[in-house]
Amino acid sequence: RFEQQSLATAPSSPSHQSQPQPAATIATMISSLPLLLTTLSLSAIPPLVHADSFDDLWSQYQQQTEAKKYESTVTRRERNLDHWDVPTAAAYLGLHPETLVPLPRYASESSSTDTAGGAGDSLTDNLTDEYIGHDAAVLFYAQWCKNCHAVAPSWDAIGTHVNAGSRSSNLVMALFDCEKSTKHMELCVAAGVTAYPTIMYVGSGEYHDTDVISKSVLGKDRSAGPFGATTLRRTVKFQGNWQYGDQLLDWVNIMKGLSSWHSVTESGPLRGLRNGLFRFITGGKYKGGRKGRNGSMKGKEGSLPVGVPPNFQAELRGMGSSAGSGSAAGPDTAVIEREVKALELKLDATTKEKELYEKTLTHSSVLLDGLLFQKDTDQHRDPFTILTNSDGWYKNATTLPPTAQSNDEHPSILRSCTLELSIDYCTRITTRQTSIYLVELAAIPESDPFPSLEEIEAKLMSDVTEQEPYCGLIESCIMADYESEECRPAKCPFENGAACQYVESCLNPSIQNEYGVALGLILEGEKVMDKDWSSVGVGNSLGSAAADSMAAGAADAGVGGWGIPAN
Secondary structure (H helix, E strand, O other): OOOOOOOOOOOOOOOOOOOOOOHHHHHHHOHHHHHHHHHHHHHHOOOOOOOOHHHHHHHHHHHHHHHHOOOOOOOEEEOOOEOOOOOHHHHHHEEEOOOOOOOOOOHHHHHHHHHHOOOHHHHHHHOOOOOOEEEEEEEEEOOOOOOHHHHHHHHHHHHHOOOOOOOOOOOOEEEOOOOOHHHHHHHHHHHHOOOOOOEEEEEOOOOOOOOOOHHHHHHHHHHOOOOOOOOOEEEOOOOOOOOOOHHHHHHHHHHHHOOOOOOOHHOOHHHHHHHHHHHHOOOOOOOOOOOOHHHHOOOOEEEEOOOOOOOOOHHHHHHOOOOOOOOOOOOOHHHHHHHHHHHHHHHHHHHHHHHHHHHHHHHHHHHHHHHOEEEOOOOOOOOOHHHHHHHOOOOOOOOOOOOOHHHHHHHHHHHHHHHHHHHHHHHHHHHHHHHHHHHHHHHHOOOOOOOOOHHHHHHHHHHHHHHHHHHHHHHHHHHHOOOOHHHHHOOOOOHHHHHHHHHHHOHHHHHHHHHHHHHOOOOOEEEEEOHHHHHOOOOOOOOHHHHHHHHHHHHOOOOOOOOOOOO
16 A cells, blocks of 8 residues: 555567668668768767656656545545545544544433533434444554554555455455544544554454453553553454564454454344343343444445445434445535535635735846846945935834935835845855855765765855855844844945845835835835825824824834844
8 A cells, every 4th residue: 555656668679670772771871971960969968867867757756646645535445445534434433523532332421512522412412332334444554654664565465365345344444644634633642542553443342452450450551552452442452563464364353253243242132131131130220232323234245335334323424425335325514514615725825825926926026127127327326325324224213214315215114125135145145155065065075074064064154255244144143133233234235246236126116115015104006105204203104094093192113124123
């Protein structure tokens, strides 16, 4: 089940052709000279792609396709093994499908809504832990567990040997991924799974995995075995060595026999005799065992249901989520509703992600336009200088200063944009230097010592600082909220003139509008340059709509953004 399949390709056999005549051969060679010369010239170019690159890509595609199949949350059957979802596992184990609390043994115990985790519905108040009609052996695993992958071939072989999933075997062998989702983990906790792999058998009656004396001396879990005692009534854990397939097979057969014997004693004359005797001994207090409503499947031909059998506890679990069982019953309504809800959440997340990508694309396009198509003027305005002259580095500088030349010098907008574009440029410098250094590291011979992590970090920092000294400071500046004077230069600190022009894009009207909306200074559709900042006081600079929502006389600035602490 866990093995990756590989694509087997067979080379095609060459076709047999008749030998050409000598004259035709010479003519063919002469006509093929241009092609031969082109081929020879191309052969001198070093190959850019290895011969097996396509095979590697195809193998990765196959692995991804195989992985997506195991990401499915719907119960399915492959060969003789079932892959369970949470509703199916809960039905077999006798758990409430929503709360995953064990259902009571008798109806009288379910009067309390806390017992079954119900909401007090009369349809579910009297539900009990019922036998689903056939046995199940389930392997609880996690994808990262190496032992789980090691036992998988034996589990698959046992499933094939006992013909699991057929009515003749009356047994389902399943796999359950405990860490696929939070709900999966909650079910495994409810089932008492404490280690991977945990193999559990679910039968028709109660299993006793320890005795009174051992339990009192060693404790409940230690007396049961290395995997601990079971927490559910009709389950028992495999306590042997899973590395031996024969042990697993014998254990499955023994548990199946015990379950069959319990089914016999729960029906027919033996059940009536036993219940009458126990009622006589207990003075009529014994209630007797209850056979599951579903009962055993009639006949020995065909397959057992995949998922929750149709009409099993329909008032609690719906009409059943059986897939491929040949039943006319429809899918479980609750399962469909959960899937629809999950798809709606996924669609909503995808829509938000799409909007974010669109905004990012627009932002990048505006930045590029501002860099390529600058205003025809010899006078460049430096955002660093503007922030220094207007004390715009401080967080509480949230209004347009009186000395501002125009509306595009709002300190909140200019400060946030300048710092973010500076970080973006320094990140690109760091990435570029890292790529260059990785090439150097790859060229180090195996016989030479490889630098330590500290040496690599020091070398990268040295290379970045050598190219752009300010980029060597920016990380410490962020950590210290730009308190140091060297973090707030009076003019553009970058050696690369193009980087300074890049930061000057913060004065671009489109960029100004983006930051104005993001900071809450203006609304969508408004423009920073058209804003009358003279009537906006401190703490009231959030635009027309947002300003109305703020209490009159508020003294604190509503927009902080980046910058050093308030002066």
